[in-house]
Amino acid sequence: MGAGIDDVALRAGVSTATVSRALRGLPRVSPETRARVLAAARDLGYVASPSASGLATGRTRTVGVMVPYVDRWYFGHAIEGIDQVLRENGYNLLLFSLGGYSPGRRRSFTESMVRKQIDALLVLTLWLSDEELLQLQRTDIPLMAVGGPVDGCAGVHIDDTAAAAAAVEHLIGLGHRHIGYLHGAAQDEHNFKVPGLRSVAFRNTMVRAGLELRPEWLVPGDFTIADGARAAARIFDLPGDKPTALFCGSDEMALGAMFEAQRRGIRIPQELSVVGIDDHEFSEPAGLTTVAQKPVEQGRAAAAMVLAELNGSPAAVQETIMPFELVVRSTTAPPPKRPA
Amino acid sequence: MGAGIDDVALRAGVSTATVSRALRGLPRVSPETRARVLAAARDLGYVASPSASGLATGRTRTVGVMVPYVDRWYFGHAIEGIDQVLRENGYNLLLFSLGGYSPGRRRSFTESMVRKQIDALLVLTLWLSDEELLQLQRTDIPLMAVGGPVDGCAGVHIDDTAAAAAAVEHLIGLGHRHIGYLHGAAQDEHNFKVPGLRSVAFRNTMVRAGLELRPEWLVPGDFTIADGARAAARIFDLPGDKPTALFCGSDEMALGAMFEAQRRGIRIPQELSVVGIDDHEFSEPAGLTTVAQKPVEQGRAAAAMVLAELNGSPAAVQETIMPFELVVRSTTAPPPKRPA
DNA sequence: CTGTTAGCGCATTCAG
DNA sequence: CTGAATGCGCTAACAG
Numbered sequence: 001m002g003a004g005i006d007d008v009a010l011r012a013g014v015s016t017a018t019v020s021r022a023l024r025g026l027p028r029v030s031p032e033t034r035a036r037v038l039a040a041a042r043d044l045g046y047v048a049s050p051s052a053s054g055l056a057t058g059r060t061r062t063v064g065v066m067v068p069y070v071d072r073w074y075f076g077h078a079i080e081g082i083d084q085v086l087r088e089n090g091y092n093l094l095l096f097s098l099g100g101y102s103p104g105r106r107r108s109f110t111e112s113m114v115r116k117q118i119d120a121l122l123v124l125t126l127w128l129s130d131e132e133l134l135q136l137q138r139t140d141i142p143l144m145a146v147g148g149p150v151d152g153c154a155g156v157h158i159d160d161t162a163a164a165a166a167a168v169e170h171l172i173g174l175g176h177r178h179i180g181y182l183h184g185a186a187q188d189e190h191n192f193k194v195p196g197l198r199s200v201a202f203r204n205t206m207v208r209a210g211l212e213l214r215p216e217w218l219v220p221g222d223f224t225i226a227d228g229a230r231a232a233a234r235i236f237d238l239p240g241d242k243p244t245a246l247f248c249g250s251d252e253m254a255l256g257a258m259f260e261a262q263r264r265g266i267r268i269p270q271e272l273s274v275v276g277i278d279d280h281e282f283s284e285p286a287g288l289t290t291v292a293q294k295p296v297e298q299g300r301a302a303a304a305m306v307l308a309e310l311n312g313s314p315a316a317v318q319e320t321i322m323p324f325e326l327v328v329r330s331t332t333a334p335p336p337k338r339p340a
Numbered sequence: 341m342g343a344g345i346d347d348v349a350l351r352a353g354v355s356t357a358t359v360s361r362a363l364r365g366l367p368r369v370s371p372e373t374r375a376r377v378l379a380a381a382r383d384l385g386y387v388a389s390p391s392a393s394g395l396a397t398g399r400t401r402t403v404g405v406m407v408p409y410v411d412r413w414y415f416g417h418a419i420e421g422i423d424q425v426l427r428e429n430g431y432n433l434l435l436f437s438l439g440g441y442s443p444g445r446r447r448s449f450t451e452s453m454v455r456k457q458i459d460a461l462l463v464l465t466l467w468l469s470d471e472e473l474l475q476l477q478r479t480d481i482p483l484m485a486v487g488g489p490v491d492g493c494a495g496v497h498i499d500d501t502a503a504a505a506a507a508v509e510h511l512i513g514l515g516h517r518h519i520g521y522l523h524g525a526a527q528d529e530h531n532f533k534v535p536g537l538r539s540v541a542f543r544n545t546m547v548r549a550g551l552e553l554r555p556e557w558l559v560p561g562d563f564t565i566a567d568g569a570r571a572a573a574r575i576f577d578l579p580g581d582k583p584t585a586l587f588c589g590s591d592e593m594a595l596g597a598m599f600e601a602q603r604r605g606i607r608i609p610q611e612l613s614v615v616g617i618d619d620h621e622f623s624e625p626a627g628l629t630t631v632a633q634k635p636v637e638q639g640r641a642a643a644a645m646v647l648a649e650l651n652g653s654p655a656a657v658q659e660t661i662m663p664f665e666l667v668v669r670s671t672t673a674p675p676p677k678r679p680a
Numbered sequence: 681c682t683g684t685t686a687g688c689g690c691a692t693t694c695a696g
Numbered sequence: 697c698t699g700a701a702t703g704c705g706c707t708a709a710c711a712g
Contacts, residue, residue, distance in 0.1 A: 051688080072416070080411045097424075112387040116389040354682075360706065
């Protein structure tokens with residue numbers, strides 16, 4: 001058990017230095033010697049101690065991934081993508097979940113986390129304060145934001161403004177003039193920029209089309225299905241006229257709205273159109289029209305960039321905009337005929 | 341940048357040994373000295389290098405978590421729970437996602453993974469071969485299965501047999517005699533025991549109630565919503581009489597069945613009852629009757645046990661059965677009246 | 681209670 | 697192409 005590098009050296013009849021070189025594919029090792037070392041290592045089941053080689057090289061072959069939640073659609077998929085390319089390249093993934101966007105739990109991280117523990121950090125959909133950013137940048141490990149822009153830090157994400165606009169324009173194109181918006185949580189805007197971007201896009205698109213913004217039709221949620229249902233209920237409960245379409249800040253919220261509508265006997269899309277953002281796996285079965293994005297790909301792209309940077313590529317880490325796509329299914333249709 | 345232990349020692353006017361002791365809360369350090377060291381460390385922003393201390397102690401304060409997927413309901417939540425207690429105790433979480441149950445990708449793990457890299461391993465809902473189990477046990481780090489039983493390895497999970505029986509009995513109690521079953525994938529049974537347990541429970545419960553098992557009403561799926569819809573479609577497409585109720589191996593499959601039913605205008609629960617297992621966050625909004633389990637709690641329990649074991653508690657790691665609960669909502673009702 | 685002395689296991693100069 | 701020596705940063709006896 002626990003064969004060390006000397007055991008391998010002994011068995012191969014070479015020095016530990018040669019073993020180290022041979023095993024890591026470095027040059028200056030004759031083919032025969034390398035083969036002998038490889039065989040010895042295999043026979044002994046030798047694997048270098050990460051602690052020891054980490055101490056010696058200063059690199060851990062581990063990248064940190066910081067997320068607010070792991071049990072939410074975007075994050076689960078993004079982590080999956082990140083993990084794929086990390087593992088393909090022999091890197092480990094150290095997960096830091098914050099259990100929410102609350103600044104309280106977050107504080108303690110940034111400080112100690114990075115210290116000799118990870119070679120790079122991927123921050124998923126979290127807003128970083130200037131101070132935190134500075135701390136991280138001083139450690140000078142490659143740093144990337146995934147899923148939402150962070151000022152002063154390269155990131156990979158979709159153009160949230162354009163994506164939201166695409167959804168709203170689809171509705172407008174269908175003839176809707178009374179559109180409500182179930183948006184991401186306002187109180188999280190400090191931690192997470194995406195809701196804000198989408199909200200602004202909604203407003204701008206509406207205004208540009210000459211449509212009225214009804215404050216009571218703009219209701220905040222937290223991206224969950226439960227909150228989507230709750231937010232939709234608030235709109236449905238409103239006295240007076242109702243929107244003929246709902247734009248939702250996430251598919252989960254859209255699905256929540258759909259369930260709530262169904263419970264009330266509001267028919268979709270005959271009486272109400274609903275469009276979301278994400279393309280959650282529930283969306284296709286539910287027939288939800290949405291603006292699709294691919295978090296797995298975003299994760300892969302980000303991971304690939306930080307690894308390239310670690311491998312010496314000059315400026316591999318670059319701001320990258322990933323594509324989105326409007327997927328029209330069966331929750332959107334022209335508005336019902338009725339007196340304007 | 342990169343203050344070392346000697347910097348702290350120098351600043352505090354003590355030796356590095358004392359710094360080490362003081363910082364780790366070990367005894368044999370006077371209160372004043374400890375305070376001085378703490379202050380110095382804080383001023384310098386000192387954090388011990390995990391590689392160095394790992395090398396010196398042989399422990400990494402990191403636990404590995406092996407999952408088939410991170411972007412699926414059970415795993416996301418279980419990881420969240422594990423992460424919570426790990427972090428509460430100053431441990432790191434190293435994530436190994438296999439991207440599926442395929443044995444191919446799995447192989448390479450077990451070998452090198454454990455080697456001086458983690459202090460304990462949590463295996464989520466994966467079946468381990470005898471050989472793999474042996475390898476892991478030889479490394480003698482605490483090992484635990486979460487979410488599904490693994491022979492020869494302590495685990496935390498619900499009683500899947502009883503849970504499935506509870507769901508089916510609920511249906512039978514309502515008066516259903518024609519019950520279909522959308523079960524977990526058969527081809528995965530080699531990797532994952534849960535589907536098999538639930539299937540056996542379904543059969544036994546049916547037989548015990550004197551009900552007929554219709555092979556064409558037992559259709560396999562893979563726990564996803566898409567497959568739930570597909571499996572339900574297969575049953576709906578069958579000629580002849582249809583089941584009045586569907587028991588689904590997971591809530592996602594149940595939701596898929598519901599969407600498919602809705603698409604065909606089959607009314608739930610008037611014409612068809614549906615019950616799942618899990619209590620997915622979509623289940624409450626969807627009104628799905630289900631047998632609830634709490635993966636976050638299971639993750640927390642498992643993590644707590646391996647940490648206790650690491651902290652020297654004799655036999656902290658114990659087989660533990662977590663509770664489940666039948667949650668009756670609005671997708672189940674007595675079967676429609678019709679000629680038997 | 682505190683300082684000194686050795687390693688932990690590997691990667692790297694530098695000779696050869 | 698290969699080996700011997702040195703150190704990565706910290707912890708763990710052992711003295712004192």
